[in-house]
Amino acid sequence: MSEERTEISSLGEFGLIDHLTKNIEHQNASTILGVGDDAAVIDHFGKQTVITTDLLIEGVHFDLMYTPLKHLGYKSVVVNVSDIYAMNATPTQITLSLAVSNRFSLEALEEFYDGVYVACEEYGVDLIGGDTTSSSKGFVISVTAIGEVAPDQYVKRSTAKPNDLICVSGYLGGAYLGLLLLEREKKIFLETKGVQPDLENRDYIVGRLLKPEARRDIIEFFEKEKIVPTAMMDISDGLSSEVLHICKQSEVGAVLYEDKIPVHPDAKDFAYKLEIDPTACALSGGEDYELVFTLSQSDYDKIKDVNGIRVVGYVTEAAEGAHIITRGGNKHELTAQGWNAFSK
């Protein structure tokens, strides 16, 4: 990281935007006009346009004490493209608006944008617009992601059917355990000045929180295998909360099996160290950005041996409610204890 500090105010609003966006090269033919006018222009040439937006607020969604700005820039893009994949669509563009107080230098913003551009490259999206302004306090990030999908091939949350399989990608609960670790180390650091955080052998869970990835590979696999999930969403608030959304919007019930829910060994290890239940972390911990989707049973053979996709339960009639069967064979009602921004 550079030691220099250039005040943002020395560039002015337009100078700042010019500086931060001057090296953009578009990757998508659908980007007709990018940064620098009243609005951007895109053309999906007969496909439908998918659009999602997220607002990230310092102190609510991230803590700059342990979040490197480059990672934060990367994650700001990822959490939005994840919503595009969750529609079975391909992300193509983003807009990015920032509000920053004068405690941030130009070099700090450059680091943030570095992360944004790395994510844009990784996920094949173009930064086509935005807004940069001052805030009286803190760092505010607003990203809108745009994607494309063949007409009516998008996948909603409201179309799961009884007897469908419930599947998830990857491992769950890791990001939440990373958050617990970093919050613990922050507390120790603040209480005992000079003690450096002990993150040894915790790369996996820390990485899950600070540098999540969106599941582009799963959507590409669906396309290759001609699989269309009956319903899908991304897991940002915990598996319970998301399955309950699908149940409510599809007017169905669900059964999950505790022993099928995938938790990474490194995440389990830290959960046991904290004496908390790894399954509870998977069900109620947020920010994994994996996909949960329902599949017709006729697609089972296509996914049963795929690394990174696991069947965790099945869809039932609405009257049966939503439950989880524990390892011991007990049946519990599924409740949403996912992260709720307003109950904090």
Next chain:
Amino acid sequence: MSEERTEISSLGEFGLIDHLTKNIEHQNASTILGVGDDAAVIDHFGKQTVITTDLLIEGVHFDLMYTPLKHLGYKSVVVNVSDIYAMNATPTQITLSLAVSNRFSLEALEEFYDGVYVACEEYGVDLIGGDTTSSSKGFVISVTAIGEVAPDQYVKRSTAKPNDLICVSGYLGGAYLGLLLLEREKKIFLETKGVQPDLENRDYIVGRLLKPEARRDIIEFFEKEKIVPTAMMDISDGLSSEVLHICKQSEVGAVLYEDKIPVHPDAKDFAYKLEIDPTACALSGGEDYELVFTLSQSDYDKIKDVNGIRVVGYVTEAAEGAHIITRGGNKHELTAQGWNAFSK
């Protein structure tokens, strides 16, 4: 306004979004899927999609001491659809994200959304998505507006040509004078408790600041008369700043005439009362949301008698720079003293 106070936290994040968006009815066939999934889906059926975004921060962009929440909701939509019109496009959808601290009640948010919905109705756009979250402090608004335009019929800032006419819609400077008035009355109110603000006969300038309108009528007039401006943008930072943007991006110069710049009589009246120059307010005061556009001279006959469109100057070669000719016949260089969020 209701006297009730319902805490936002009593609804939870999803309950709050459901509550605030439950009565949405889509006006546009292009809105395929709206609020309630990972992303919205739109289809402009062969047209191109135009997209713009703005971030509005309490204490930087608005002051809730004199800004009614309903007006703020309305204005949040207007400033964004104004950017869509400035591309010669038709707005069709918006997304809206809010971050609010717990000092705001549900009733306060309902007022804000009331204004949003009135603007959506007025401008024919559908609210199709967004995000609602908590903030540690203050009110943060992020709106993304989406519009449509026939392929390659959008109008950029970078395509003005020497000898084109420079035109503006409506009157300029009024919003800035409204801001001066409200800031003065706020100061008096704070210094002399109990003195109510004196806004008598100042409806025009106060309205220009608190409830601006976007120039849908001008874009519809262009379509009817088959006029395509050579360049266009909306006036959010003052006429000087916008003309200089067009000059820079089009690689041209400009001459403006002071006596042609339209300032409303009620705005002039208050400027004289404050002993400031009305033209300076038009050149450097922001937030009028009028349009500035350049036209080929061959279109002059089509606009010369149109109420609400005025020719204020012409485009020159870049080498001649950008100037204003005063009433007295003096020539001054045009400088951008428009509102700059970072110099405050």
